[in-house]
Amino acid sequence: AMAARGVPAEACVGQLVLPGDVLLLPAHPDEDSERLRLGAGAARRGRLLCGPGLRRSGAGLMATKCGLLRHRPAGGGGGGAFWVDSQQKRYVPVKGDHVIGIVTAKTGDLFKVDVGGSELASLSYLAFEGATKRNRPNVQVGDLIYGQFLVANKDMEPELVCIDSSGRASGMGIIGQDGFLFKVSLGLIRKLLAPKCEIIQELSQLYPFELVLGMNGRIWVKAKTVQQTLIIVNILEACEYMTAEQRKEALAKLSGT
Amino acid sequence: FMQRSLDSQTKKQLEEEEKKIISEEHWYLDLPDLKEKESFIIEERSFMPCEDLLYGRMSFKGFNPEIEKLMVQMNSKSKKEEIEVDDKMEADVSDEEMARRYETLVGTIGKKFLKKRDQRVLQDEDEDENSNTRPSKAKKMFLKPQD
Numbered sequence: 001a002m003a004a005r006g007v008p009a010e011a012c013v014g015q016l017v018l019p020g021d022v023l024l025l026p027a028h029p030d031e032d033s034e035r036l037r038l039g040a041g042a043a044r045r046g047r048l049l050c051g052p053g054l055r056r057s058g059a060g061l062m063a064t065k066c067g068l069l070r071h072r073p074a075g076g077g078g079g080g081a082f083w084v085d086s087q088q089k090r091y092v093p094v095k096g097d098h099v100i101g102i103v104t105a106k107t108g109d110l111f112k113v114d115v116g117g118s119e120l121a122s123l124s125y126l127a128f129e130g131a132t133k134r135n136r137p138n139v140q141v142g143d144l145i146y147g148q149f150l151v152a153n154k155d156m157e158p159e160l161v162c163i164d165s166s167g168r169a170s171g172m173g174i175i176g177q178d179g180f181l182f183k184v185s186l187g188l189i190r191k192l193l194a195p196k197c198e199i200i201q202e203l204s205q206l207y208p209f210e211l212v213l214g215m216n217g218r219i220w221v222k223a224k225t226v227q228q229t230l231i232i233v234n235i236l237e238a239c240e241y242m243t244a245e246q247r248k249e250a251l252a253k254l255s256g257t
Numbered sequence: 258f259m260q261r262s263l264d265s266q267t268k269k270q271l272e273e274e275e276k277k278i279i280s281e282e283h284w285y286l287d288l289p290d291l292k293e294k295e296s297f298i299i300e301e302r303s304f305m306p307c308e309d310l311l312y313g314r315m316s317f318k319g320f321n322p323e324i325e326k327l328m329v330q331m332n333s334k335s336k337k338e339e340i341e342v343d344d345k346m347e348a349d350v351s352d353e354e355m356a357r358r359y360e361t362l363v364g365t366i367g368k369k370f371l372k373k374r375d376q377r378v379l380q381d382e383d384e385d386e387n388s389n390t391r392p393s394k395a396k397k398m399f400l401k402p403q404d
Contacts (some may be wrong), residue, residue: 025298050300051307061298083307098313125348146314171314171327179264193310200315208318215304215313223320 007080014073017084024060035041052094053084053160087148087187091116091216093152098172100181100214101145101160113145113160116216123147127161129169140227144175144220146212159179175212180229186217188240202251203232208226241249 006022017023025048027250049072050056053065063069065088074080091099093115101113101121111123123145128137139145147160192200192213203209209223209232219236223229233253239247304310312331316324350358 008371048298049306050298052302052304054300056298056300070307081301081307083304096303098304170331171312171324190304190310192307193313195309195311204317209316210320210324211315211317213313213315255268 008070009061009069010071011071012041013203014068017069018066019064021063022057022060022093023054023063023069047079049081049083051081053086054082054086056078061114085187087185089183089185089217090188093117093121093149093158094215095149095152097152098148099216100175100212100218100220101147101216102181103139103143103145106139106141111139111145115157115158115160116218121149121160122157123162127163127204128173129167139174139204144179144181146172146175146214148172163167175220176222177232179210179220180233181218181220182233182237183217184219184237186215188236189213189215189219190218191237192236198244199236199247202248203235206232206251206255235238 006024009025012021012023050061053063053067054061055064056062059084063084065084065086068085070083070085072081093099099115100203101115101123103111103123104114104120105112109125111125112120113123114217115121125131125136125139126133127147127150131137145160145162147162148164149158150161151157151159162169164170164172191197200211207223207228209221209228211232212220214220219233221229221232221236223232235247235250238250242250293307301307312328315328316322319325
């Protein structure tokens, strides 16, 4: 329908939205008539971030995914933000995301990396810290790579790099030997990467281990023994469906034994 | 076309003629210009800025000390950006001192790139300023030892 019937966005926060739902943003002064006052108004409001699952539609937002609407009020780092917290297992490459990829082919100067998306991403041999034409990185087929997307849109092949904008690796590159790689849903990854994640805090009390979380749903774990590694893997996989109490029970049993 | 030596005037004339030809052939819409609305909504497809997610590599209980150092560094980056803005105000050297320093610095570095002749001229100028002009030193020659 052409009529812009919608619900005010702030009323829907925390509720289910379906694709096609129009969300109205709080009314702002009409730009044409009150151009002089824009200075004061714009500074106060800041810029609104329209996150994943939402699109601009006229003066409001339209949901394109089904899920719960989330809101972050303005202040601190950036302006306010709205996004849809949806669940999916299939990853779609997004620029700037850090992901774990598996090298599947090595063709001359380029590596083909499987990131779990619809196509293989390309990774140049020069996109590593300290790599030059003479000094090539030692990457073999089957290696695990932690990198970020330089280019990722629906029209082009995604490109990965293992350095940041200043040329430093900052943790990216080939992930070492041993360890275990497994896949979880994208929602769980976001939950684990949230600032104060209880699961991670509880696991870190158990025993020393190393963890790499890729935004494409892949997790790599390495602990001192195979048994410890598998325990962590099982807990993380089960976290998807366990409640907090069940998880705490399981961990208590483990630290008891 | 490549014409190397053209006066700037003739160049301008040629450019204008080209533009005229183009604008007659150019198709344009007869619609009124759409006013570009100041868009204050930014579309973002990544979850990182929305939810302030942490860095993906983690290590616990000293399993990988480099990663643990990295964790501290990356996760405090978001807070560091706010502090950086304040640091700019403090400076070790005051602005006046900087200005004085630069005044003399430019002169001394500039002298380095002067050709020998110019250096000599400079030196003579400096000497002329003083009331007492020292006689220029004779070039040091090898003195044969006298038996």
